[in-house]
Amino acid sequence: MAVLRKQEINHDEIINYTNSRLLEIDSSIEKIVHIEHQELASQEISIGNCISSLRLISSWDWKELFENLSSVEKILIQDPSNIYIYQDFETKNHYRKELQKLSKKYGVSETYAALKSLECAKKNTEDNSGYPSNHVGYYIYGRGKHILVNKITGKKQKENFTPPLFYYIYPILILSFLISYFLSLYIYNVEGKTVYAVLTFILAFIPAADVSISIINNIALKITPPDFLPKLELKDGIPS
Incomplete structure (x- = not known):
């Protein structure tokens, strides 16, 4: 009916025909329109209830x-x-x-x-x-x-704890030693004097340590996930 009204068509004949057919099944256009309005109202109420429920659910503290x-x-x-x-x-x-x-x-x-x-x-x-x-x-x-x-x-298990520094310091020392050693070996092969090689080893060790620290740090960051740090919530701020 709404479509017919919008298109400005003379719909009297259509309405009369529709009504006559609906009367055969004990119905009418008014009854159908009334039922449809009831369904729309019911749907609006249901949608409103759903929205209210969603708002209520979103306000809950799910963690708590x-x-x-x-x-x-x-x-x-x-x-x-x-x-x-x-x-x-x-x-x-x-x-x-x-x-x-x-x-x-x-x-x-x-x-x-x-x-x-x-x-x-x-x-x-x-x-x-x-x-x-x-x-x-x-x-x-x-x-x-x-x-x-x-x-x-229910079994006895000993503490298997290795200080983290063990895995950090030793690789740095070993790598620093190797870098210094190969540099001193190179100087020895070039100069042929042990004194120069020893001096090179001593002087190169600190720069080699800096290089080693950078290398080990980069490797550690890639292969070791950051450790979890337990924290306090401090809802009321930091206590004095």
């Missing part, structure tokens, strides 16, 4: 909602050091991911791994060990990880 529902989170917030509760979401999530890795590796649940980390922290609290050994993060991500693994597996 997740933490309220997480069984692992409920265990970790019992951290005896009271540090975990003040850490930011990224740090907490990193701890949870570490527990997830441990649970998959040793065939236990994440909840069980979290409970064991809490047990480790509580034990050191009772022993008056203090920070960091009374913090759950020390066992999940720190130096005490082997203690947590022992708790989970």
Whole structure:
């Protein structure tokens, strides 16, 4: 009907014919228009409700909602050091991911791994060990990880810790030595005097060390991912 009105066509005959056919099925144009208006109104209400629901959902703090529902989170917030509760979401999530890795590796649940980390922290609290050994993060991500693994597996595992500087300093020293050595060897072959070779080695060692540091730094940046640094959330600012 709306199309006919827009096109300014004499539609009386069409309407009469349509009405006569609709009467055969106990209906009319008015009834159909009324039903259509009801459907449009219903659709508008549904769309309005959907938009309102989406606005409500977008206003939720999903991080907080997740933490309220997480069984692992409920265990970790019992951290005896009271540090975990003040850490930011990224740090907490990193701890949870570490527990997830441990649970998959040793065939236990994440909840069980979290409970064991809490047990480790509580034990050191009772022993008056203090920070960091009374913090759950020390066992999940720190130096005490082997203690947590022992708790989970029930086996004794020694700490396998090599200072990071070992992997950094030694390559620099070795590379510096090699550069200085080959330079001194070249001087010896040219001049034929040991004194010149020794002096070259000594004088070249510091510049060689600078070159070695640059090379090792570039290699380290490419093959070693940056280490994660746990952080506090500090919602109320830095304490004085």
